[in-house]
Amino acid sequence: xxxxxxxxxxxxxxxxxxxxxxxxxxxxxxxxxxxxxxxxxxxxxxxxxxxxxxxxxxxxxxxxxxxxxxxxxxxxxxxxxxxxxxxxxxxxxxxxxxxxxxxxxxxxxxxxxxxxxxxxxxxxxxxxxxxxxxxxxxxxxxxxxxxxxxxxxxxxxxxxxxxxxxxxxxxxxxxxxxxxxxxxxxxxxxxxxxxxxxxxxxxxxxxxxxxxxxxxxxxxxxxxxxxxxxxxxxxxxxxxxxxxxxxxxxxxxxxxxxxxxxxxxxxxxxxxxxxxxxxxxxxxxxxxxxxxxxxxxxxxxxxxxxxxxxxxxxxxxxxxxxxxxxxxxxxxxxxxxxxxxxxxxxxxxxxxxxxxxxxxxxxxxxxxxxxxxxxxxxxxxxxxxxxxxxxxxxxxxxxxxxxxxxxxxxxxxxxxxxxxxxxxxxxxxxxxxxxxxxxxxxxxxxxxxxxxxxxxxxxxxxxxxxxxxxxxxxxxxxxxxxxxxxxxxxxxxxxxxxxxxxxxxxxxxxxxxxxxxxxxxxxxxxxxxxxxxxxxxxxxxxxxxxxxxxxxxx
Numbered sequence: 093x094x095x096x097x098x099x100x101x102x103x104x105x106x107x108x109x110x111x112x113x114x115x116x117x118x119x120x121x122x123x124x125x126x127x128x129x130x131x132x133x134x135x136x137x138x139x140x141x142x143x144x145x146x147x148x149x150x151x152x153x154x155x156x157x158x159x160x161x162x163x164x165x166x167x168x169x170x171x172x173x174x175x176x177x178x179x180x181x182x183x184x185x186x187x188x189x190x191x192x193x194x195x196x197x198x199x200x201x202x203x204x205x206x207x208x209x210x211x212x213x214x215x216x217x218x219x220x221x222x223x224x225x226x227x228x229x230x231x232x233x234x235x236x237x238x239x240x241x242x243x244x245x246x247x248x249x250x251x252x253x254x255x256x257x258x259x260x261x262x263x264x265x266x267x268x269x270x271x272x273x274x275x276x277x278x279x280x281x282x283x284x285x286x287x288x289x290x291x292x293x294x295x296x297x298x299x300x301x302x303x304x305x306x307x308x309x310x311x312x313x314x315x316x317x318x319x320x321x322x323x324x325x326x327x328x329x330x331x332x333x334x335x336x337x338x339x340x341x342x343x344x345x346x347x348x349x350x351x352x353x354x355x356x357x358x359x360x361x362x363x364x365x366x367x368x369x370x371x372x373x374x375x376x377x378x379x380x381x382x383x384x385x386x387x388x389x390x391x392x393x394x395x396x397x398x399x400x401x402x403x404x405x406x407x408x409x410x411x412x413x414x415x416x417x418x419x420x421x422x423x424x425x426x427x428x429x430x431x432x433x434x435x436x437x438x439x440x441x442x443x444x445x446x447x448x449x450x451x452x453x454x455x456x457x458x459x460x461x462x463x464x465x466x467x468x469x470x471x472x473x474x475x476x477x478x479x480x481x482x483x484x485x486x487x488x489x490x491x492x493x494x495x496x497x498x499x500x501x502x503x504x505x506x507x508x509x510x511x512x513x514x515x516x517x518x519x520x521x522x523x524x525x526x527x528x529x530x531x532x533x534x535x536x537x538x539x540x541x542x543x544x545x546x547x548x549x550x551x552x553x554x555x556x557x558x559x560x561x562x563x564x565x566x567x568x569x570x571x572x573x574x575x576x577x578x579x580x581x582x583x584x585x586x587x588x589x590x591x592x593x594x595x596x597x598x599x600x601x602x603x604x605x606x607x608x609x610x611x612x613x614x615x616x617x618x619x620x621x622x623x624x625x626x627x628x629x630x631x632x633x634x635x636x637x638x639x640x641x642x643x644x645x646x
Contacts, residue, residue, distance in 0.1 A: 149386030171576030196636035202619035241309030343519035354509035399500030418474030422481035444480035553588030553607030
């Protein structure tokens with residue numbers, strides 16, 4: 093297991109270090125001066141566009157043949173890292189490329205490369221934001237306002253993710269729990285060596301301050317596409333923040349504001365075999381896209397990409413971790429079995445009973461899910477697990493089923509209006525339950541016309557959550573499956589994890605149950621950072637359970 097030795101914040105924010113262990117990428121070189129950057133033609137706009145264009149597509153840890161890690165492709169890779177830590181997203185076998193995060197592997201410890209992944213990526217992105225804000229100044233000129241607004245919005249989003257990944261208690265449980273060090277455009281290099289982790293209270297206040305400025309500077313901004321944040325995305329980020337803080341009134345307010353101009357996805361768009369969850373539509377508020385010029389597509393047979401892990405319907409040259417190598421993500425069997433047959437979202441996952449049929453009957457049954465039943469059957473049986481629970485939510489790009497270099501040129505959602513409807517419902521219901529139930533029922537009936545409220549009240553170890561809040565959580569688990577929310581919601585709601593139960597599809601030896609959020613959901617800070625930054629404490633290295641848990645009886 094590869095170890096690392098780099099204090100990344102020092103590298104990213106200005107000092108120069110040499111190492112033979114890993115190549116660090118400085119997104120905007122620290123050798124360029126502020127005046128040079130400000131005076132170069134078009135430089136400011138280029139720095140602004142770099143904030144979002146750097147979210148996916150490049151190898152942060154180098155593109156050499158020995159450094160093309162399968163999960164090194166940017167922002168959506170963290171969806172999978174976080175989601176497999178719970179129970180809803182199940183790796184197909186113990187050797188899966190994301191098994192370290194699923195199995196509480198030793199590489200989550202602070203001295204290992206995988207521990208550095210979030211630290212390196214997120215602080216690189218934050219540095220991009222800080223560069224723009226430094227160039228814009230404290231009171232940006234009119235022509236720099238929208239760029240500053242984008243930088244403030246994105247920096248808030250990045251710190252929001254970091255706070256939820258690294259704090260061992262959510263804001264509502266412990267305002268003094270430590271998150272991560274805050275680095276801004278005004279932070280001096282000399283301060284990086286004594287920069288403590290901000291408390292939840294200070295971090296979320298900082299996030300809201302950034303979002304207030306983003307809202308101001310993006311007030312009249314008309315974005316070119318949904319790959320760039322605008323005011324509606326700022327509203328959505330505020331809704332997320334207030335949800336975590338349990339400021340229900342403001343969470344409801346901003347979730348409602350964020351919905352303007354968007355529409356809930358219907359069944360046709362949700363299950364479309366050509367555009368399903370690969371192309372922005374009227375429900376998408378914000379997303380990212382893999383391009384044909386990206387190193388993640390051009391190198392390593394395009395295997396180091398979101399599509400490689402999430403898109404099954406690609407045959408082509410026999411590449412793709414999900415389609416060809418057996419590294420699929422499945423839905424948790426119990427979660428699947430709680431989805432009514434009248435809910436169209438159930439169609440995104442292959443029924444577990446199909447795997448029990450003879451091969452010819454399986455192929456016939458798979459025709460209800462895909463145009464390529466033979467491919468799906470072969471993919472599901474690569475590791476001998478079968479097709480039950482396979483996800484067809486995320487489709488390859490249209491016309492790319494025979495060519496992964498086209499099929500993996502997909503977009504990935506970062507914010508959808510459906511999330512805002514669910515935040516609005518939860519926040520309203522935590523103030524007035526009857527109003528929340530009404531909003532939730534309206535949303536749920538858009539997915540299942542036969543929906544009846546009150547059938548999803550499993551507590552997962554936390555009896556303090558109301559039946560209403562459990563019902564909202566169930567909707568979030570189905571609606572946002574695979575989109576990076578699982579760990580965030582488990583920690584926010586103080587839930588446990590249940591992987592061991594009768595007829596489970598979780599991998600043997602990792603069938604663990606808990607009544608509180610497991611320790612492996614509190615990421616360690618890379619050791620070299622705490623060695624250099626003497627004020628930065630660390631989270632305990634998580635220790636994996638040694639045996640499977642007794643089966644939980646639902």
